[in-house]
Amino acid sequence: MEFPADLFGSVTDQATQRQWSGAEIMRSANQRTQILHDLGVGPGDRVVLSQIGHGGFFADLLAVWSCGAAAAIVNPGLKPDEIDAVVGHIGPKLALVADDVDEARSLFDVPVADLGAGRGPTKVTVAPTDRHESLDDPALILFTSGTTGTPKGVVHSFRSLLARFNLNAVFIGRSVMARTLCTLPVHFGHGLIGNCLTPLLSGGDVVLMRGSDPRAIASLGDLIDEHHITFMSSVPTLWRIALKAAPRPEPGVLKRVHIGSAPLSADLWRKVVSWSGTDDVVNMYGITETANWIGGASAAEFEPQDGLVGRVWGGTAGVLGEDGQIRSAGEGEIVIQCPSLMQGYFGLDELNARTLLKGWFRTGDVGRIEDGVLRLTGRQKHEINRAGLKVHPEDVDILLERHPGVAEACTFGAPDPVAGETVAVAVVLEAGQSLDDVKSWCAERLVREKNPERWFVLDAIPRTDRGKINRDSVAQSCLTPQTSARDDSDTHSFQPATA
Numbered sequence: 001m002e003f004p005a006d007l008f009g010s011v012t013d014q015a016t017q018r019q020w021s022g023a024e025i026m027r028s029a030n031q032r033t034q035i036l037h038d039l040g041v042g043p044g045d046r047v048v049l050s051q052i053g054h055g056g057f058f059a060d061l062l063a064v065w066s067c068g069a070a071a072a073i074v075n076p077g078l079k080p081d082e083i084d085a086v087v088g089h090i091g092p093k094l095a096l097v098a099d100d101v102d103e104a105r106s107l108f109d110v111p112v113a114d115l116g117a118g119r120g121p122t123k124v125t126v127a128p129t130d131r132h133e134s135l136d137d138p139a140l141i142l143f144t145s146g147t148t149g150t151p152k153g154v155v156h157s158f159r160s161l162l163a164r165f166n167l168n169a170v171f172i173g174r175s176v177m178a179r180t181l182c183t184l185p186v187h188f189g190h191g192l193i194g195n196c197l198t199p200l201l202s203g204g205d206v207v208l209m210r211g212s213d214p215r216a217i218a219s220l221g222d223l224i225d226e227h228h229i230t231f232m233s234s235v236p237t238l239w240r241i242a243l244k245a246a247p248r249p250e251p252g253v254l255k256r257v258h259i260g261s262a263p264l265s266a267d268l269w270r271k272v273v274s275w276s277g278t279d280d281v282v283n284m285y286g287i288t289e290t291a292n293w294i295g296g297a298s299a300a301e302f303e304p305q306d307g308l309v310g311r312v313w314g315g316t317a318g319v320l321g322e323d324g325q326i327r328s329a330g331e332g333e334i335v336i337q338c339p340s341l342m343q344g345y346f347g348l349d350e351l352n353a354r355t356l357l358k359g360w361f362r363t364g365d366v367g368r369i370e371d372g373v374l375r376l377t378g379r380q381k382h383e384i385n386r387a388g389l390k391v392h393p394e395d396v397d398i399l400l401e402r403h404p405g406v407a408e409a410c411t412f413g414a415p416d417p418v419a420g421e422t423v424a425v426a427v428v429l430e431a432g433q434s435l436d437d438v439k440s441w442c443a444e445r446l447v448r449e450k451n452p453e454r455w456f457v458l459d460a461i462p463r464t465d466r467g468k469i470n471r472d473s474v475a476q477s478c479l480t481p482q483t484s485a486r487d488d489s490d491t492h493s494f495q496p497a498t499a
Helices: 022-038 055-065 081-088 101-107 158-172 189-200 212-216 220-227 236-245 266-277 350-356 393-400 434-441 471-479
Strands: 012-014 017-022 048-050 070-073 095-096 138-145 152-159 177-183 205-208 231-234 256-259 281-287 292-299 308-312 314-318 330-337 358-369 374-378 382-386 387-393 406-416 421-429 454-457
Touching: 012 048, 012 055, 017 022, 017 055, 022 055, 048 055, 048 081, 055 070, 055 314, 070 387, 081 152, 101 374, 138 158, 138 292, 138 382, 152 158, 158 177, 158 189, 158 292, 177 220, 189 205, 189 231, 189 281, 212 220, 212 236, 212 374, 236 266, 256 266, 281 308, 308 387, 330 374, 350 358, 382 406, 382 421, 387 393, 393 406, 393 421, 406 471, 421 471, 434 454
Parallel strands: 012 205, 048 070, 048 095, 070 138, 177 205, 177 231, 231 256, 256 281, 421 454
Antiparallel strands: 012 017, 138 152, 281 292, 292 308, 308 374, 314 330, 330 358, 358 374, 382 387, 406 421
16 A cells, blocks of 8 residues: 655644654655565554554554555553453554553563664564455554453454545545644544544644643643644543633634534533634544544534434435334434445454444444434443333433533443332532532433432543543442442432333
8 A cells, every 4th residue: 555755744743842744754654664564564464553643653554554454553551451452352463662662572462663763573474475455455453442351443444444534535625624633542533533644644734632631621722723723623521621721712713623422412512613713513423433434413504402413424324123124214223334334343253243234334323314314312232221211321411411510421320129220320510519409400301211310429520531431430430339439319219100
């Protein structure tokens, strides 16, 4: 796989002020490609990249692709047991790092190299092969979960990635991505494909920001002005912080804003429109299995509504009925068919058989489609079965976060001897806020079966480095007897509603 020398945009690390021009990244990628060729890396091989985002990371990635191999991107913060699980599952030929090679060698049970520093193995086992590069070869493996057990690695081909890059560029506009701010890590699709590779491969420049740093978020408006940022995409969590702490950018600087990876309430959506100075704030629908974004709804076209994610970009959405038939409209599990669909989960044939249905991907998201417009209502796997009544926790989260005294909320199912499950919620309250007031406010706005019976007050809702809530982890933390959360549960048991 070859890339034109003048294709790539520049990369700037905001934290260090180090800038890599596109030409510098491409020259380095060509040098690293030769090293990998000499080490025997080629089509059919898998190479682990365990690095934060910087110019060297992108040079390594392009070099791996130039050899026709697949890059397995892993979180550089993985613990030893997690690294063992990933390496054992995918069987990489090599691991590329950009820090202490000696330390990395103690963690990875495969040859390790730092191509930028010229440090690494002098030889990797070379198996004779007559394989030629193909667009349908695996190009990228991204891990969505399961790094302590069996890793769930999403495999994309060169063909599916090229389709997604081009579709993104068409629907966003290359000129809009002239200067992109990436606030997310590069080991998952939203940060890597959406925030970095899409603009870079369109000739745009990318500024990398460590989005988890509250101080950086508090200076978001100044950062947008300083770097003349025209486009950015992030998660709702960043905006909850930025709207409280960051000054607004100068009017007209930002052209477009994407928000995704977690449910976006209509209220927060409107506030971002006001803060950013552009109506083109888009609630995005993105799935790793479809190579990042699959569609979106812009406030320039739609009135913000909870769950509204608009129309699919370059693909088709359908609804899978209980009869097994796929329909173009209705309500139920959302299925997607598009040219950027994954090849499958690496080494998980049974899971592939359950999720890939005659060219359609079963998203596990529940929603409805009307006139080609998609609205999401929840996730199947998060459904709370309260005495036969199904509750989507996202509905409760979004409602609670409208309350000015609730900073964050995470709803989950708790075991109940009568109902089977009851609704529980962990909340972070603003200073001086009374939980009793929040409970009363919630009771006035939710039907009985959705109203939480168990309440936990936390200092913060645990999130992954992707900005997502892991409901299972929050539930386990709150429901474990040794939890530090304050349990303000109601004392009454759930009584099924009468017909």
